[in-house]
Amino acid sequence: MTTTGPTLADLERRAADRRDRPAYGHDALITCDRLVRIFSTDGVEVQALQGLDLLVREGELMALVGASGSGKSTLMNILAGLDEPTAGAAKVAGCDLLTMGAKERLRYRRDIVGFVWQQTARNLLPYLTAAQNVALPMQLRGGTKRSHKTRRSLELLELLGVGDCRDRRPQQLSGGQQQRVAIAVALANEPSVLLADEPTGELDSHTGERIFEAFRTANEELGTTIVIVTHDQAVASEVRRTVAIRDGRTSTEVLRRTEVDATTGQESVISREYAMLDRAGRLQLPSDYTETLHMRDRVLLELEEDHIGIWPDNTHD
Numbered sequence: 001m002t003t004t005g006p007t008l009a010d011l012e013r014r015a016a017d018r019r020d021r022p023a024y025g026h027d028a029l030i031t032c033d034r035l036v037r038i039f040s041t042d043g044v045e046v047q048a049l050q051g052l053d054l055l056v057r058e059g060e061l062m063a064l065v066g067a068s069g070s071g072k073s074t075l076m077n078i079l080a081g082l083d084e085p086t087a088g089a090a091k092v093a094g095c096d097l098l099t100m101g102a103k104e105r106l107r108y109r110r111d112i113v114g115f116v117w118q119q120t121a122r123n124l125l126p127y128l129t130a131a132q133n134v135a136l137p138m139q140l141r142g143g144t145k146r147s148h149k150t151r152r153s154l155e156l157l158e159l160l161g162v163g164d165c166r167d168r169r170p171q172q173l174s175g176g177q178q179q180r181v182a183i184a185v186a187l188a189n190e191p192s193v194l195l196a197d198e199p200t201g202e203l204d205s206h207t208g209e210r211i212f213e214a215f216r217t218a219n220e221e222l223g224t225t226i227v228i229v230t231h232d233q234a235v236a237s238e239v240r241r242t243v244a245i246r247d248g249r250t251s252t253e254v255l256r257r258t259e260v261d262a263t264t265g266q267e268s269v270i271s272r273e274y275a276m277l278d279r280a281g282r283l284q285l286p287s288d289y290t291e292t293l294h295m296r297d298r299v300l301l302e303l304e305e306d307h308i309g310i311w312p313d314n315t316h317d
């Protein structure tokens with residue numbers, strides 16, 4: 001049997017298609033492209049991020065999940081401008097996180113990103129009231145009238161359901177109230193992106209739900225793009241998109257959408273799991289899938305008309 005390869009015209013067309021294709025992440029607010037972070041301690045290297053790809057669109061509210069040590073905090077620290085990647089590319093709202101100088105980095109941390117930490121006490125200054133804590137980032141930026149700062153602080157506290165806590169210091173607030181004030185602080189300078197690392201980690205599940213509602217309010221009312229790292233299954237299943245990180249790379253992604261039954265009118269949430277195919281064609285299969293089918297080392301592949309079949313390798317030669 002003779003097979004004919006692609007003609008010169010085919011090759012030229014493919015090359016032109018590749019050239020005309022928009023650049024990776026051209027329409028995303030956050031773009032991580034093959035991001036690498038290597039830590040060296042006492043001559044031992046740890047690859048915390050091993051070529052991580054992630055795109056987040058403007059206006060998204062999404063969650064990042066993953067086992068301990070998978071690289072979530074490393075990624076958040078890079079996106080927050082607190083740490084620098086070893087290689088790859090990372091851009092947030094047009095700012096290049098690899099090439100930023102010290103001055104730009106300061107401006108980035110003050111104006112472009114807001115951050116909420118897990119430790120409630122780390123988010124607020126203990127000797128300032130809730131309203132003063134929220135006004136502080138605006139004071140540090142400067143250029144805003146005192147009356148505007150006061151008004152915005154109170155509006156944010158009201159929006160997040162803690163308007164009545166305005167004159168209290170952090171130790172006079174519950175953990176949940178402190179986190180909602182912390183969200184207001186992070187939103188004070190109208191950041192493009194709000195990053196939160198385990199914001200409900202120190203709270204009980206009911207309080208955690210209310211904190212999540214506060215993030216949702218910020219996302220819907222102010223249009224802020226929000227990325228939340230969480231172990232909390234309830235939070236992870238409340239967002240439309242949950243991205244899993246495994247061994248320093250994004251592995252799978254769950255997308256949820258609401259469907260309305262045409263006859264009964266009943267709403268239900270449909271979730272589907274996706275795997276990430278990187279630009280080299282690499283695909284990471286979920287370990288529970290591969291373990292169930294005893295897949296290891298080598299798998300059998302077949303290209304079908306509309307899908308690719310993957311089977312365990314049963315040849316034993």
Ligand SMILES: Nc1ncnc2c1ncn2[C@@H]1O[C@H](COP(=O)(O)OP(=O)(O)OP(=O)(O)O)[C@@H](O)[C@H]1O
Pocket residue numbers: 039040041046047048066067068069070071072073074075
């Ligand atoms: N400053 C550092 N120096 C050396 N190694 C580090 C440093 N920070 C993180 N690591 C290592 O990088 C890997 C990823 O850590 P990271 O904190 O990002 O994981 P994580 O997914 O946030 O975990 P957790 O859920 O436990 O917070 C781990 O092996 C960790 O030990």
